[in-house]
Amino acid sequence: MTILYFAWLRTKLGMSTEDLPCSDEVFDTDSLVAWMKTRGPAFAEVFSDLEVVRIAVNQEYITSNTPLKDGDEVAFFPPVTGG
Amino acid sequence: MIRVQREVFETGVEIETMTSGRTDIGAVVSFTGLVRDFNEGTTVSKLTLEHYPGMTEKQLEKIEREANERWDLQGSMIIHRYGVMELGEPIVLVITASAHRQDAFEAASFLMDWLKTKAPFWKQEEDAHGQSGWVSERREDIDALDRWEKK
Numbered sequence: 001m002t003i004l005y006f007a008w009l010r011t012k013l014g015m016s017t018e019d020l021p022c023s024d025e026v027f028d029t030d031s032l033v034a035w036m037k038t039r040g041p042a043f044a045e046v047f048s049d050l051e052v053v054r055i056a057v058n059q060e061y062i063t064s065n066t067p068l069k070d071g072d073e074v075a076f077f078p079p080v081t082g083g
Numbered sequence: 084m085i086r087v088q089r090e091v092f093e094t095g096v097e098i099e100t101m102t103s104g105r106t107d108i109g110a111v112v113s114f115t116g117l118v119r120d121f122n123e124g125t126t127v128s129k130l131t132l133e134h135y136p137g138m139t140e141k142q143l144e145k146i147e148r149e150a151n152e153r154w155d156l157q158g159s160m161i162i163h164r165y166g167v168m169e170l171g172e173p174i175v176l177v178i179t180a181s182a183h184r185q186d187a188f189e190a191a192s193f194l195m196d197w198l199k200t201k202a203p204f205w206k207q208e209e210d211a212h213g214q215s216g217w218v219s220e221r222r223e224d225i226d227a228l229d230r231w232e233k234k
Contacts, residue, residue, distance in 0.1 A: 082174075
């Protein structure tokens with residue numbers, strides 16, 4: 001999977017993209033978020049309040065747990081502020 | 084039609100392009116968003132817009148399609164910029180054209196309300212001291228969507 005981070009998630013984590021394999025531990029968006037929280041203080045902080053984190057899978061917003069497979073594009077970003 | 088670009092656009096030129104040679108259009112509405120020098124009580128000297136290439140275009144196309152389904156439009160266009168912008172520069176342009184004014188007015192308003200809460204753009208403001216910060220979501224923008232809920 002390709003993981004993308006935007007805006008303050010990107011600056012707090014110090015990266016904009018990374019590749020992660022699906023596994024027994026990470027197989028849907030809920031398990032991905034749970035795993036993210038275990039990756040250290042910066043990740044724990046960024047994923048501590050999911051009210052301010054939006055998730056898109058393959059460039060579509062998701063609002064409930066979504067299965068993931070290798071090749072998927074998962075993006076994490078704050079509420080949008082364009083216009 | 085949608086465009087996501089770094090370059091400045093000219094509202095007049097875009098309206099002219101849409102209406103040139105057309106005799107079926109009776110009304111054109113345009114909205115242009117500009118970089119202003121204040122936000123939430125602080126002075127702004129520069130604005131940077133980050134976006135999600137790919138998803139941005141998809142979301143704008145979806146919003147435009149929805150507007151064309153709900154109103155009788157002869158033409159529609161959304162242009163949104165990204166990158167670094169100076170004070171006074173245009174950020175976003177929405178143009179709608181219809182036979183009668185009500186469709187163009189409502190569709191333009193709808194397009195702006197939707198793109199504000201759905202199109203993946205993020206504003207970062209810089210103040211006079213060079214300090215930059217991410218802009219927060221506004222409650223008013225979320226509430227603005229309520230009036231377009233299908234009854």
